[in-house]
Amino acid sequence: MRVVVQRSKSAKVTVNGEVVGEISKGLVLLVGVTHDDKEEDAAYMADKIANLRIFEDAEEKMNLSLVDVxxxxxxxxxxxxxxxxxKGRRPSFVEAARxxxxxxxxxxxxxxxxxxxxTVATGEFGAMMDVSLTNDGPVTLIVESK
Known part of the structure; x- marks a missing residue:
């Protein structure tokens, strides 16, 4: 699995002009799955992301996790x-899972x-989505299970 993690002040996703998911302070996760990802990868990523210390404490140091805040x-x-x-000019998506x-x-x-x-809000799997967010920081990380 590959996840782009963005710390945000607020975010929402719309499909066909309708809001299908919305959050206030937290994380926006762009989640990619490849062919050999298993439930163990999902478990690793959920634990890692929930506990990443990327929110500021009282001393403005990144010492707090999503759970903490x-x-x-x-x-x-x-x-x-x-x-x-x-290769070439068009991306190949053969590594993306079906x-x-x-x-x-x-x-x-x-x-x-x-x-x-x-609390987890989601977009709509497989749909064309518009994602809007207010980055906090900005803080953006890439987390991989492999």
Whole structure:
């Protein structure tokens, strides 16, 4: 799995002009799944992201996690994270998992985050989505399970 983590003050995702997911302070996650990702990858990523110390404490040091600050997550499926741009001018997406497989890993990931007591809003898997957010920092990280 590959996840782009963006700390945000607020975020929302719309499909066909309708808001389908929205959060206040927390993290926006762009979530990519590849062919050999398993439930163990989803569990690793959920634990890692929930506990990343990327929120500032009283001394303005990144010492607090999403759980510590009571933040929320907006999780958006993003197969293009496995786009390979090394050859030619059009990305190759052969490393992205097929949708029927990717959705099971993606949904497992979101379920595991919710089991940690985190509010998780999502986009709509496979849909064309508009994602808007107010970056906080900005703080942007790439986390991978492999």
């Amino acid at each position: 009571g933040g929320e997550i907006l999780s958006v499926s993003q197969f293009t994270l496995y786009g390979d741009c090394r 949708p029927e497989y990717a959705i099971t890993i993606y949904e497992t990931f979101n379920r595991l985050l919710r089991e940690k007591g985190i």
